[in-house]
Amino acid sequence: MAGASRQQLLATFKDLLASGAFSDLTLTCGADTYRVHKNIVCSRADFFARAVKFGGKETEQGQVDLPDDEPFIVKLLIQYIYEGEYEPCLPDDDYSSVVATETKPTSKKKHRNSHTYNYGFPHSCLPYRYSCNDPNVCPHHTCGSHCGYQCAEFTCATCKPNPPTIQGPPDQLITHAKMYEIADKYNVTGLKELVKEKFNRACQNFWDDANFAIAAHHAFSTTPETDKGLRDVVSKTIAEHMEALVKKPEVETLLTEFNGLAFRLLKMKMEAGWK
Structure with missing residues (x-):
């Protein structure tokens, strides 16, 4: 009802x-x-x-x-x-979960064996210290016993086997970047959170498309360095697909123009132990 x-x-x-x-x-x-x-x-x-x-x-x-x-x-x-939505829309169930996160704090999930898991993929240990800040990654992986504290951007194939569902073509990457810009310009309630979720899904599905670099450039050129919303998604996407993306001239140009992005990637790779 x-x-x-x-x-x-x-x-x-x-x-x-x-x-x-x-x-x-x-x-x-x-x-x-x-x-x-x-x-x-x-x-x-x-x-x-x-x-x-x-x-x-x-x-x-x-x-x-x-x-x-x-x-x-x-x-x-x-x-x-x-x-409360814009095209291309999220699947109904997924949209409901995004709306819920705007009003409820996120929390770690408990498994029936009473352990609390963070499900923070991709996950990296602290390789130079042989330790991990949050070793209970998921029911299938506990740092130390499974990896010797050598995780480098680990993603569990069981817990996160596929990119999240998405509708629409690759050029939606640019649309989302522009929607984030207008959400900030007009101070629109809740819109940034929805855009971040859509942009993240689009990056996971279309990271190898030419629209990715265009959208990334728009995101970095229309937001201040203090606004990490889309910037962190871009950094994470490039880090996850570094070998393929850094060979692209448009991504190389992106890294040259925005030093903050290049430094963020350098820091991420250092924390991951350069693996």
Whole structure:
């Protein structure tokens, strides 16, 4: 019943956007026009709340123009504001788990033998110290007894056999990078978390595609060094596929342009014992 009620509520919001019924604010971007609702867009994106509260014609005429943004990305932004998702969408069960992580702290999982496992893949020990900060990786691997504290980006084939499910083509990598940028620009509630999950899945599936380097460049050129959201995903992806990716000219250019990325990779490989 709860699921059906949520679907009905979602359908109502989608109908409000499609019909423009009860609209009290107009958003324009290029040739696109959206008849939206202040209660919805202002509560979901701080930019619109400030534009309505302190704006000139935004307050007088009930109109906000977005001339500097890409119409396609704005379309996806509006979709997210009204639906909590944007294309390409996550599978329903996976989306529910992403939403849950936005409000609930993550915790380590316990196995029936009472051990607590971290499931932090890929996992690396501290090879120069012959120790590990978190040795109970999963039910199939405990550092020390299984690896002699020599793990280097270990991933359990049983616990994590395949990349997570994903829909859509490889160019979604660029879409996600642009969505992260607009989420930061307009301070959109919850959007960054969803983008990170989608970008991570896309990188795991399409790391060998030409769009990866383009998306990585966009992520690094549109975020400050303090914002690790997509930057850490890019670093992790390159580290996992170092041998193949560093041979690509576009990735070499990426490492040359962004010294922070090159240093992060160097640090990751040092921590992994250069294996």
